[in-house]
Amino acid sequence: MKMPKLLPELLPKLLGAVAAAALLGGCEARIGNDAPPVDANASAAGRAEEGRLTVEAPGFNLSIDIPEVVDARARIDEESGVVYPGSRFGGIHIQGRGERDGGAGDGEVEMRLTHADPPERVAAWYRDPARSADLRVATEERRGEAYVISGVVLSDNDRFTATIAPRAGGGSETRLVLGDSGR
Numbered sequence: 458m459k460m461p462k463l464l465p466e467l468l469p470k471l472l473g474a475v476a477a478a479a480l481l482g483g484c485e486a487r488i489g490n491d492a493p494p495v496d497a498n499a500s501a502a503g504r505a506e507e508g509r510l511t512v513e514a515p516g517f518n519l520s521i522d523i524p525e526v527v528d529a530r531a532r533i534d535e536e537s538g539v540v541y542p543g544s545r546f547g548g549i550h551i552q553g554r555g556e557r558d559g560g561a562g563d564g565e566v567e568m569r570l571t572h573a574d575p576p577e578r579v580a581a582w583y584r585d586p587a588r589s590a591d592l593r594v595a596t597e598e599r600r601g602e603a604y605v606i607s608g609v610v611l612s613d614n615d616r617f618t619a620t621i622a623p624r625a626g627g628g629s630e631t632r633l634v635l636g637d638s639g640r
Contacts, residue, residue, distance in 0.1 A: 502618070502634045504550035505569035514553025514564070538591025539610050539617055541579050541631060544570040565636040576621045576629040580604035583619055592617070610635070 504511065512519040547569035554563055572579055583606045584594060595608040603622035610617055616636050624630045 500552060500565055500634075502565070502567055502632070504552065505548040505567040505632060506550070507548050507569060509548050511549070512551040512553070514551075538588065538612065539633065539635070540568075540570065541572055541574075541582055543574075544572055544631070547571050547630065563637045565634055568631075568633045568635075570631045570633060571624060571628060572631065573628045575627075576602070576604055576623055579621045579629050579631060580606060583621075 504513075510519075510521045549569065550567045552565045552567075580597075582588070583592065584597065588594075591611060593609045593611055594606055597604070597606045599605075600620075603620055605618065605620050607616065607618040609615070618634045620632045620634075621629055622631075
């Protein structure tokens, strides 16, 4: 299964939180025949649940509750160029797919991130020409109160979609989907 190239950069930063979550929180895993089938066109978009790490792939399902104490301390390093500075991790879903015509599988990752800043400021950061070394924005649109910005992460040619919306109580939430560009 081929995952977005940016995932190995971001995942180690969450590993401590995930390991603690597995030890302290609830964990449910299904492997082999116990795992429900995965649609060949399954997407990670909209699947990251607050306070959970989930993985779905052919023959494998995993769901881990992330305790609030771990979640509150989990910060994402913005060195990737695609994660808004000061983001807090809220949840992650990794969606693997079965083999395609070429024999290789692929997948997507959705990260649920929260920010103290309003959606307008987060969206402006993605559009900022200073991001041009990291990102190429291809499309931008408004869906109600949300901004939807998509394009390519230049370091690895993976595609991204950031859906940035207001969060109850202030600030904003971004659902960042990273996917292999070969899809």
